[in-house]
Amino acid sequence: MVNVGILGATGMVGQRFIQLLAEHPKFEITALTASKRSAGKRYEDAVTWHLDTKIPDVVKDTLVVDTDPNEVKDVDIVFSALPSDTAALVEPKFAQSCIVASNASAMRMEPDVPLVIPEVNPEHLDLIEIQQKNRGWDGFIVTNPNCSTIALTITLKPLYDQFNIKRVYVSTMQAVSGAGYNGVPSMAIVDNLVPFIGEEEDKMESETLQLLGDIDEGVVTPASFGVSASCHRVSVLDGHTEAVFIEFEDKFEVDDVKKSFSKFQGLPQKLGLFSAPQKPIVIREEDDRPQPRMDRNEDKGMAVVVGRVRKDPVFDKNLKYILVGHNTIRGAAGASILNAELINEIM
Numbered sequence: 001m002v003n004v005g006i007l008g009a010t011g012m013v014g015q016r017f018i019q020l021l022a023e024h025p026k027f028e029i030t031a032l033t034a035s036k037r038s039a040g041k042r043y044e045d046a047v048t049w050h051l052d053t054k055i056p057d058v059v060k061d062t063l064v065v066d067t068d069p070n071e072v073k074d075v076d077i078v079f080s081a082l083p084s085d086t087a088a089l090v091e092p093k094f095a096q097s098c099i100v101a102s103n104a105s106a107m108r109m110e111p112d113v114p115l116v117i118p119e120v121n122p123e124h125l126d127l128i129e130i131q132q133k134n135r136g137w138d139g140f141i142v143t144n145p146n147c148s149t150i151a152l153t154i155t156l157k158p159l160y161d162q163f164n165i166k167r168v169y170v171s172t173m174q175a176v177s178g179a180g181y182n183g184v185p186s187m188a189i190v191d192n193l194v195p196f197i198g199e200e201e202d203k204m205e206s207e208t209l210q211l212l213g214d215i216d217e218g219v220v221t222p223a224s225f226g227v228s229a230s231c232h233r234v235s236v237l238d239g240h241t242e243a244v245f246i247e248f249e250d251k252f253e254v255d256d257v258k259k260s261f262s263k264f265q266g267l268p269q270k271l272g273l274f275s276a277p278q279k280p281i282v283i284r285e286e287d288d289r290p291q292p293r294m295d296r297n298e299d300k301g302m303a304v305v306v307g308r309v310r311k312d313p314v315f316d317k318n319l320k321y322i323l324v325g326h327n328t329i330r331g332a333a334g335a336s337i338l339n340a341e342l343i344n345e346i347m
């Protein structure tokens with residue numbers, strides 16, 4: 001078994017890590033960290049548990065420690081669910097001696113830190129060797145993109161490989177769990193929609209192009225089509241919905257787009273990784289799907305569900321579709337775990 005720790009184990013994403021890792025066949029949770037407020041408490045006493053499964057027995061009595069490498073012994077991998085400012089300070093310290101699989105945005109756009117979705121750009125893991133050489137670390141940091149970017153980019157990858165994309169516009173309807181438990185006050189979101197999520201649009205625009213970029217001699221050149229995002233918070237607990245509009249250079253057939261989505265597979269599917277969905281993209285044909293409550297848990301929350309795939313009646317080189325992705329599973333904890341499974345398998 002591989003010993004793993006969870007940094008920020010009491011938060012929204014930290015709890016998902018615990019839920020997913022408690023049943024993992026290769027990873028064993030041996031350390032949990034949080035802020036000084038929680039350090040020294042049993043996990044069950046430190047956490048306000050929000051998930052609809054029980055706190056796994058294996059972690060109930062585990063003592064939560066401060067997020068400091070000196071407090072976390074004998075781990076091979078740490079999964080980071082820390083706020084970005086804390087991650088910027090502590091992830092490099094952990095990376096001196098172990099693998100850090102991070103959800104935080106702090107290190108994502110560093111030129112020697114791989115930003116990876118295993119089905120999309122596993123070759124970017126080549127940056128690890130350069131990172132270790134640059135920084136003199138025995139471990140390293142690998143990051144996954146933010147939650148809305150992951151779902152979008154999984155659906156763009158097969159289209160990017162087959163068609164000439166000119167521009168992508170995306171309008172998101174994002175769940176409240178994406179902001180963490182204390183993120184959005186109920187008075188702000190019940191009976192309401194908030195048409196702004198700090199830094200989210202910039203992240204979607206830059207991370208998408210980075211993920212689809214080519215790597216050559218240790219340098220990633222981002223893809224060069226235009227991406228424009230408008231991000232909005234809605235009164236849904238889990239599951240981000242996105243309305244995607246793609247302008248191609250050439251005319252296309254909707255059937256070819258659907259075929260491209262449904263046959264799409266990546267390295268995790270070929271290797272049969274434990275957390276890999278059978279089909280990364282699942283298509284629904286009903287007019288009123290996908291919906292977050294009904295579709296977010298598709299294939300254990302690791303598949304992106306796409307529907308209303310159609311040609312724009314006004315602009316004949318434009319495609320429109322709706323997607324739903326589970327923000328704390330495929331968009332966060334599940335994404336980091338899949339990165340770690342891939343690294344564990346191929347390195």
Ligand SMILES: NC(=O)c1ccc[n+]([C@@H]2O[C@H](COP(=O)([O-])OP(=O)(O)OC[C@H]3O[C@@H](n4cnc5c(N)ncnc54)[C@H](OP(=O)(O)O)[C@@H]3O)[C@@H](O)[C@H]2O)c1
Pocket residue numbers: 007008009010011012013014033034035036037038039067080081082083084086103104105145146147177178179180181182327328331332
């Ligand atoms: N939620 C999502 O859908 C999502 C998706 C993708 C990426 N992310 C990213 O994942 C990270 C975690 O998000 P979240 O939604 O889980 O946040 P959260 O619910 O606010 O949880 C934050 C966690 O970090 C700990 N923490 C806070 N300040 C700390 C400090 N100074 N030192 C050490 N630990 C500290 C907290 O411990 P205490 O309980 O002791 O305060 C808690 O365990 C963020 O970087 C976020 O941007 C989130």
